[in-house]
Amino acid sequence: MRVGVLTGGGDCPGLNAAIRAVVRKATVTFGDELVGFRNGWQGVMEDDAIPLDIARCRGILPRGGTILGTSRINPFKAPGGVERAIATVERRGLDAVIAIGGEGTLGISRQMAEAGMPVVGVPKTIDNDVNCTDYTIGFDTAVQVAVEAIDRLHTTAESHDRVMVCEVMGRHVGWIALYSGLAGGAAIVLVPEEPFDLEAIAQHISRRHAKGRFATIVVVAEGAKPKPGTLDLPPAEIDQYDHERLGGIGAVVARELERLTHLECRVTILGHVLRGGTPTSADRVLATRFGIAAVEAAHDGAFGTMVALRGASIERVSLKDATGTLKSLDPALIESVTRIFLD
Numbered sequence: 001m002r003v004g005v006l007t008g009g010g011d012c013p014g015l016n017a018a019i020r021a022v023v024r025k026a027t028v029t030f031g032d033e034l035v036g037f038r039n040g041w042q043g044v045m046e047d048d049a050i051p052l053d054i055a056r057c058r059g060i061l062p063r064g065g066t067i068l069g070t071s072r073i074n075p076f077k078a079p080g081g082v083e084r085a086i087a088t089v090e091r092r093g094l095d096a097v098i099a100i101g102g103e104g105t106l107g108i109s110r111q112m113a114e115a116g117m118p119v120v121g122v123p124k125t126i127d128n129d130v131n132c133t134d135y136t137i138g139f140d141t142a143v144q145v146a147v148e149a150i151d152r153l154h155t156t157a158e159s160h161d162r163v164m165v166c167e168v169m170g171r172h173v174g175w176i177a178l179y180s181g182l183a184g185g186a187a188i189v190l191v192p193e194e195p196f197d198l199e200a201i202a203q204h205i206s207r208r209h210a211k212g213r214f215a216t217i218v219v220v221a222e223g224a225k226p227k228p229g230t231l232d233l234p235p236a237e238i239d240q241y242d243h244e245r246l247g248g249i250g251a252v253v254a255r256e257l258e259r260l261t262h263l264e265c266r267v268t269i270l271g272h273v274l275r276g277g278t279p280t281s282a283d284r285v286l287a288t289r290f291g292i293a294a295v296e297a298a299h300d301g302a303f304g305t306m307v308a309l310r311g312a313s314i315e316r317v318s319l320k321d322a323t324g325t326l327k328s329l330d331p332a333l334i335e336s337v338t339r340i341f342l343d
């Protein structure tokens, strides 16, 4: 077989581990030839690719980022983009394209599969918001980095009896915020799924500190929103892909909490730190298992599918089921795990 590989969307730790697994499985088990498209679907559209083999993948397992580069370029939004992408695959005689990406890249993969391209998807994003898979590549590392930061915020908060607001990524969903908040011992976690009321939160914090508790950690996802009419937020900038450029809600939350509680509040924005650097062992294992399973799916002709973690096993799900909506937090989970840490 001739196989093309790409990484699209925002990068995350573990992409190189997935590329390496694809290359090794395809080469060792099947004797395939591989090319890596540069910068996601843009590379397919513009026929920009490099040869990939085992030698090229040596040493990349622990490295963050992606040796192929990435972008959010969508051929469906570029003039003649789809036709050009399909022509590239045909001209190169590719039997399969393995697309490693989040909701955007996998959505394009689904449309390409519907247009007849032999595509298999692999889910990655630190946000963990892809449907039909328990976890995506990159999420575990992002949570680990956030928890290390929160542990550090605890000790400085205790010294000063301060409220520490820690903003993490999470445009539409609060997986990173909730998991890092739980693991890091946050008192309050604010997520996009559940609009917040800062006055009520300020009362909880004041009560906590009045009881002699100190070091309140508030974890806020960048996409968290106040309940309508409770707090004005400045309008977000829009990037070239029509996405809101988020980041900054933490500063607003810290400023308002300081005003309402009269306690000293500080903010730390983790932002892209969560996306960079070396992947955790859990992400390396997940990426490796996904990469192997994607090559097997391609050899079984299971195009239009995505490999997914369901419980302990790797399964195939349809790209149609996996894309279109995001996997958000279950409100019952938010409720059950956050209530007991308020006091």
Ligand code: F6P
Binding pocket: 010, 011, 125, 126, 127, 169, 170, 171, 172, 222, 239, 246, 275
């Ligand atoms: O990868 C998803 C994500 O981490 C979102 O949580 C965040 O809003 C977005 O990427 C920011 O990406 P960029 O700065 O690359 O546009």
